[in-house]
Amino acid sequence: MATELIAGREITVDEEGFFADPSQWSEDMAEELAKAIGIDELTEDHWKVIRFLRKDFEETGETATIRRVSTMTGISTKQLYQLFPKKPAKKMAYIAGLPKPTGCV
Numbered sequence: 001m002a003t004e005l006i007a008g009r010e011i012t013v014d015e016e017g018f019f020a021d022p023s024q025w026s027e028d029m030a031e032e033l034a035k036a037i038g039i040d041e042l043t044e045d046h047w048k049v050i051r052f053l054r055k056d057f058e059e060t061g062e063t064a065t066i067r068r069v070s071t072m073t074g075i076s077t078k079q080l081y082q083l084f085p086k087k088p089a090k091k092m093a094y095i096a097g098l099p100k101p102t103g104c105v
Contacts, residue, residue: 007032018093018100022057025097033095039084046083046095048073053096063093063101 001020003010007029012020019025030050034042042050052073056064066089070077084091089101 014099016100019097022054022097022099025054029097030095033097037091037094039091039095042095043083045075045079049075049080049083049092050096053092053098057096057098063089063096063098065089065101 001012001014004013004017005011007026009024009029011024011029014020031042034040034046039046049069052069053064056068056072064072066077066080069075069092070080075083080088080092084095093099093101
């Protein structure tokens with residue numbers, strides 16, 4: 001496993017840059033992670049998704065799918081694609097400091 005410096009802290013990441021240990025994540029890292037993948041500003045809707053993902057992961061031990069995020073947050077799939085362009089599932093998980101969702105290529 002590799003390490004990256006994120007928000008001044010050394011974090012263990014997998015070969016694709018996803019957190020190997022989600023407990024190393026903190027909210028102050030999210031802005032930096034978002035900017036690294038082309039999202040300049042995190043809105044309240046971004047935070048709603050990120051906080052849901054973190055809570056759901058804590059409860060289930062898995063990173064939620066787009067469908068689950070949409071159903072549970074009330075944010076449509078179309079909106080998720082607007083908030084996290086191109087590959088929303090991967091981008092949401094990355095910013096939230098979670099493992100890549102199962103089924104993502």
